[in-house]
Amino acid sequence: xxxxxxxxxxxxxxxxxxxxxxxxxxxxxxxxxxxxxxxxxxxxxxxxxxxxxxxxxxxxxxxxxxxxxxxxxxxxxxxxxxxxx
Numbered sequence: 875x876x877x878x879x880x881x882x883x884x885x886x887x888x889x890x891x892x893x894x895x896x897x898x899x900x901x902x903x904x905x906x907x908x909x910x911x912x913x914x915x916x917x918x919x920x921x922x923x924x925x926x927x928x929x930x931x932x933x934x935x936x937x938x939x940x941x942x943x944x945x946x947x948x949x950x951x952x953x954x955x956x957x958x959x
Contacts, residue, residue: 875889875892876900876902876903876908878906893913893914894914899912899913
């Protein structure tokens with residue numbers, strides 16, 4: 875579903891109810907161009923977005939990527955052995 879900003883302003887409750895009850899994604903447009911996306915909070919797309927933009931997760935991913943580039947890795951077997959000690 876796509877709605878213009880004015881329509882969203884005038885029908886916000888109705889549109890959000892459709893998102894919640896039907897699981898519908900809503901594209902918000904300005905002058906016919908997409909500017910925002912409203913997703914049901916439990917949707918996989920919403921989860922992906924939140925995870926990709928969480929400062930803690932983004933920081934951890936960058937750190938992990940740096941470790942990989944610099945060869946700071948270990949095998950699962952080695953990790954498990956160290957954890958048993």
